[in-house]
Amino acid sequence: MTKTFDDLLAKVAACSTKKVAVAVAQDDAVLEAVAEAKKRGIAEAVLVGDEAKIKEVAASINMDLSDYEIINVEDTYEAALTAVKLVHDGKADMYMKGLIDTKSFLKSVLDKEVGLRTDKTLSHVCIFDIEGHDGLLFLSDVAFIPYPDLEAKANIIRNTVEIAHACGIECPKVAPLAAVEVVNPKMPVTVDAAELTKMNEEGKITGCIVDGPLSYDLAIDSEAAKHKGATDRKIVGDADILLFPDIHAGNITYKALVHNAKVTNGNILTGTKAPVILTSRSDDFETKVNSIAVGAVVAEAMNKQ
């Protein structure tokens, strides 16, 4: 059972060596993360971008490039297409954003010929190991889908359940969060949460147990659930996946945890043919390295399908 981020890293160590294709690799923070991932045996990398600039940036951070494959493509978007095609063609296992704006990067992800498009909804998943909390927590969507409707929420759950399975959580418990734990017709979020629970019961969302609406404390704290007498629920403080009502609730909570709690976390974009690592400039070094580790575990699970 995967309970901590260290357990997840142990899973990476048991995988075959993965390779990350970096789009527009001349970015110091991304190169540092890639170098650390290689050093720790998490993943190898192929660096696509302006070779002269990549060498310049690598020199500035004392990074030895002799063990890296570099593909010289000076144009930014061409570099992205070249990098994503490596993943599309199975020559690399995951795709990572370098010095390219998010919009162009996503365009390359969705390219019909060489991209990683599927018929699934793209969504963002972050995996938290929070000090004092027993078990990993998978949060979605805190960064990508602004205002998911019911079907989008169902798809976010399906995507996140796949990631949880890949991480070794066999039947994750999914809590659609709200401010309250009872359905209130004046709060559409609670109606959606109940509907998602019903879809799970009817077999429309599988591989997991959904129980919502739930407040955050009832979802993650069994003592709080007992104190509130909410012990007849399917989730009693033991949720694995937290579904957020919208991007504001998700993003604010995500950042409150990152900035005010003691956490280890990694984030990926999913719903694609292969894991996509879309770290933000505000993510710290460890989060970037951890995100590559999550990508490796997910790539291993996808390869086995």
Place this chain on the structure above:
Amino acid sequence: MTKTFDDLLAKVAACSTKKVAVAVAQDDAVLEAVAEAKKRGIAEAVLVGDEAKIKEVAASINMDLSDYEIINVEDTYEAALTAVKLVHDGKADMYMKGLIDTKSFLKSVLDKEVGLRTDKTLSHVCIFDIEGHDGLLFLSDVAFIPYPDLEAKANIIRNTVEIAHACGIECPKVAPLAAVEVVNPKMPVTVDAAELTKMNEEGKITGCIVDGPLSYDLAIDSEAAKHKGATDRKIVGDADILLFPDIHAGNITYKALVHNAKVTNGNILTGTKAPVILTSRSDDFETKVNSIAVGAVVAEAMNKQ
């Protein structure tokens, strides 16, 4: 300058002794908090409710009632009206919920004859001292107003600014939060945030500096603000007040901080003639005591007006 919850408690010590009127006081958790508040010199209490039951509950927690004024009113709602009238008539300084459902308690707060109704919007404010964060944070609204529109958001800010002033923050910085820090017409939350900023500039929201939309990291972490190059904003990680887009975002964030970070916090309901303490069954002992302390500080400031 009030920077920590201890600073706030020092302010209480400098106030004249306050009295809390407890509605339907036969509740063990509420009596324990009231006893502790008295022991620490935070506030005296007058206990309104079923005297026999109050004595029974007090005995069960080894609480000595000899120093307390008890007013025997057996009927629940009549007890609430009696307690709130004490505050209305200036015989007590704040009003606290005991063993009565929230709806009936609020009905007594809003009673036209003996209640604490004003022409202001009622809103909930919680005050956090978070380990590792410099300065108190005032969060609103995480518990009371489900989906505030622009005018309700302006009123929430006005109420919260008053509380911040009472706590010794002279010109609080107010961050209307969103997932992003730029206005996006597809995200109404960001449009409202910009409008609130404009209302502040035009003198429609006073006694504070409003700057939104802001993401949580830019609001509370100056390093993150510098890293993202957002140093030309009026708020650069130094927000005092965090305005949430809706109750879901507020409540989930509140509970994530309470359960996963190291915090000291107290909560009150405001927009009333006197502070109202509406603790939840999920609030722990210290939060209940701290909420009485916040009430005392706010009552002191209201008395001086």
